[in-house]
Amino acid sequence: MADWTQNLPPAAKAYLDGRRLDEVECIISDLPGIARGKAVPASKFARQEYFHLPDSIFYQTITGDWGEAAGEDGFIERDMILKPDMSTATAAPWTGDWTLQVIHDAYDRNGTIVPFSPRNVLKRVCQLYHDKGWKPVVAPEMEFFLVARNLDPAHDIKPMMGRSGRPAAARQAYSMTAVDEFGPVIDDIYDFAEAQGFEIDGITQEGGAGQLEINLRHGDPVKLADEVFYFKRLIREAALRHDCYATFMAKPIADEPGSSMHIHHSLLDVKTGQNIFSAGDTSETDAFFHFIAGLQHHMADALAVMAPYVNSYRRYVKDTAAPINLEWGRDNRTTGIRVPLANPSGRRIENRLAGMDCNPYLAIAASLACGYLGLTEARLPKDEFKGDAYEGEGDIPQVLGSALDLFEQATALHGVLGPEFARVYSIVKRAEYDEFLQVISPWEREHLLLNV
Incomplete structure (x- = not known):
């Protein structure tokens, strides 16, 4: 021993x-x-x-x-x-x-x-980068809700009861008072993370009632996916200690924002350790623009992996803090692809489409795959979007069935993720979607039973 x-x-x-x-x-x-x-x-x-x-x-x-x-x-x-x-x-x-x-x-x-084990899929994509002399670096952001125990699926999900004895309130983004409402749960999250050796970059209150965000330090994609995989369990266990649930559903509460897993990307030259998104004169490189173009061109095909459930698509609604298109912009949170403020060595590209209901290995793999295709195809992006991207039209699938249609035809993406993975994933998700379509919803019973 x-x-x-x-x-x-x-x-x-x-x-x-x-x-x-x-x-x-x-x-x-x-x-x-x-x-x-x-x-x-x-x-x-x-x-x-x-x-x-x-x-x-x-x-x-x-x-x-x-x-x-x-x-x-x-x-x-x-x-x-x-x-x-x-x-x-x-x-x-x-x-x-x-x-x-x-x-x-x-x-x-x-x-x-x-080939269809999620961790192996991510390792495959990372190896393709290394074969080109590039080292991918990612930083995921995890959003989730703390909600009251929900023992009957027929009942709506409600915010958890805060320390004050009142239900968690919405529209309190970045409020420290709101964070304090969940203090005992957050204390256990920190304690569990410390025991597991995970470094949290910060915890903030998001815009939803009982919605929190945890940021992780940037690093190796497989290591960070491992941490998100572990964190989901850790956070659930911390919540259960305090008579509430932690949920990673993309849209658990109808009138609240959804939960995303934003993924920040940068690329290092394996030999020099330099960020290849920045040139020697600190300007943005061709690789920077190729990566953005890869996300713009291929991410709709990959959305069934980053938004894997029927509920995932309820998040993509105008003016609810989730993107509706694949525009890119500098320091613009209304675009699906954002370039955050950063110095040249830390220049990075943020994918804002992935939902927190994703498998972290697969979502990171899919996002990196899109960027890799942009690099190898030497694509150029559309012009930078200036202004409010919600004023534009949506250009991503609105339901899982449409997203699966695109994924199943995306042979270039399959070549990066692995054809056998793509085959298995498509079959499993189709079976799941078909099962969902057999369920009659309360909305249908309320509005169609006696009116049509």
Whole structure:
């Protein structure tokens, strides 16, 4: 036991200092971003080099149904070989005993990576960048709501009760008083993040009732996706300690803004470490404009990955802090692609379309894939948008079905993300969408039952 625990990341070692490790959770992200895996005694984990799960975990919809994506051999549920990435070992500080979590990578029996495992998809895209001599750097922003417990799906979601005894109020963006309303939950979020070795760049109140945003420091895309994957669970656990839910739905409350996962991008030259979006004279480079053009040209095709559910598209409404088009602008939060204020070394491009309901591995992979295609195709963007982009027309799909139509035809995007991933993802999301279309909504019963 002592041998392998001595090589743990510093935060995990500090968490276990003077304590006896009881259990290790061996986990992997499925397509929705849910942690799948097994919990094993620490003594068993010390002896195992890998464990097995069936490949069918990647064919499952968010409802627990299945897409017919198993391929020509049929639905035989082959075992995958899941190998730990010990650099991801981190505490599970909400558990009753001393537990670690470890993210695993998926391989088939021949040692080949499973191409539709989300973490493998992101690694594939990052490798394409490295092959060109570029190092991608990202910084995700996570928005979410703290809401009252919702035990009956037929009931509307309500804001949580704040420290004052009143429900969380909306339209209080950046208010420190509003943040204080959720102080006990935020304290646990900070404590859990510290135990797990995660650095939070800041927590702010957003525009919705009970809506918060957490910013993470920029870094390696796979590492940051791992952190968002971990953070979703961490935040949910912190909320449950205080009799409320944390939700990452894109649009949980009808009259409130939605929740996004803005993704900031920059690119470094592998040899020099310089930001290739900035020239020696500090001006913007061709690569800077090619990346923007890639987002403009390909992001509609990728939207089914960044906005993966029917609810995702309820967020894209004019004047509700979510973009409706693929315009770009400097320091303009009404555009879908924003260039924030920054010095030349920190020049970056922000994708504002991705919803917080996304799988972080897949959304970051898709966003990077769009930028990569712009770079390799040497595209040029439209002219910078000046003014309020909400005054323009929307140019992104308005429903999941339309987004899937575009994704299924996007062969260039499939070539970057992986054709086998694209095949499986499309089948699973179609199955999920078809299932949704069988549900009769309260709106239909209210307005159509006796009037048509």
